[in-house]
Amino acid sequence: MVGDAISHAVLPGIVIAFLWSGSRDSVTMLLGAGALGIISTFLIEFLTNKGNLQSDASIGVTFTWLFALGVILISAFTGQVDLDQECVLYGEIAYVPLDTIVLNSGVDIGPQAIYLLGAVLLMVIAFVWLGFNQLRITSFDPQYAISLGISATLWNYLLMAFVSFTTVASFESVGAILVVAFLIAPAATAYLLTKRLKTMIFIASITGILSAIGGHFLAISINGSIAGAMATVAGIIFGIAFVYVRSKTKGDAKITSRESIVA
């Protein structure tokens, strides 16, 4: 849900970035959107923790308010320019290979998205790697973490900032459906299949990669939307995992109930 909220809340960032730079260059827009994404997650966290609002209420208030602010900014200042969040948000994965970086020497070094998202990937891996213990303890037992002198607030905001930044960067390349689907489905699949945190992260990554590859071939074979096919495959993998886990636990329950009758 936070991903969905961010997709709307970044609009004022895009407008402000445009007004400030005067260009519709995607990197500038991305910076504006990224900043607003992080601000909106902070605002959501702040309202939930300090304002004692329910988390869905604070998400709702934050993103509608920021989206509306963006709309007002557009109508007041940028009337003649075609500007909305589609400039940044609704990337289409099919166009990624077309948007390549060409060096001054004329050599094509491949799609821009690979470099941008590759950099984000490395940053996220470094963050999780270095902060693994702190992230685990502040997620599991924040009060205990504070009693040890580890700031639960700081790590929560750092985590949220990374979620937000990853979301915005991915929106620009692959579009909203894929981001929301891949934020949730692989992680949910992994949560069903294991109870170990490191295994869970590993399974989630593998599921994500399999969904992307599977979706790619599905889209080619049916000649349909790539993003739609990838999200569908992610959903199907989740469904298979769900049915598998359900049937397994049901089997276990039957056995134990029979045992207890016998006993």
Next chain:
Amino acid sequence: MITQIDNPVIEIHDLSVSYEKKPVLWDVDMSLPEGKLIGIIGPNGAGKSTLLKSIMGLIPLSSGYINIEGKPLKEVRSKISYVPQRESVDWDFPTSVFEVVMMGRYGQLGLLKRPRKSDREIVMDSLHKVGMEAFKDRQISELSGGQQQRVFLARALAQQADIYFMDEPFAGVDAATEKAIVELLRSMSAQNKTVIVVHHDLQSVARYFDWIILLNMRLVASGPIEETFTPELLQETYGGKLTLLTEISDLIQKNRFPNRE
């Protein structure tokens, strides 16, 4: 009846705490001795957990200050350890018993550093003390209530602190675990560790503690058990609840000068 002492391990001065302008603790002023097993007793909503949380710096104080070993909390964090209420965390969180107890070492580890061999040995030793060695690779979602509480205690032990604050460690645990925990707490206080426990069950107060704090938003009493666990003070703490009162006087008669070795 508040007994103040010289050279206290914990000194609380004029402490008041409120949640959203509603006062929860009023003007608590006391000093606690080192190496004792101390119980915090009082009815529901008396502010027992709040008192622990404010000492641990988890909630803002409206007024007053707290010194531990004569210093503010920040300078002595490594010497104190906290056991939160068992219900305060999600036990479905994907992690193992060993990993939870290892969290007790994180305060010393700091950012980037991986646990050393000595940290692992301390964790195993702590698990041994609570009798949970055999469960070290279990996922915490597979534990019973008593086992969860033992894991929390092991995590606190792994900090190797001098002062331990425990929020209802006996809530919802089986009799065997309660006995094991009490023995552990006794052996800790024998090593001159100070252990402060929020406790609910009046039946066992006289058997467990050396010193008690009677709390009902304000401090009713703080002192050695022989002087403080009296019908008058309990009545003052729990208010004039009649059913409770008769129960209490029965209890006092039964528990007056209990056998203690």
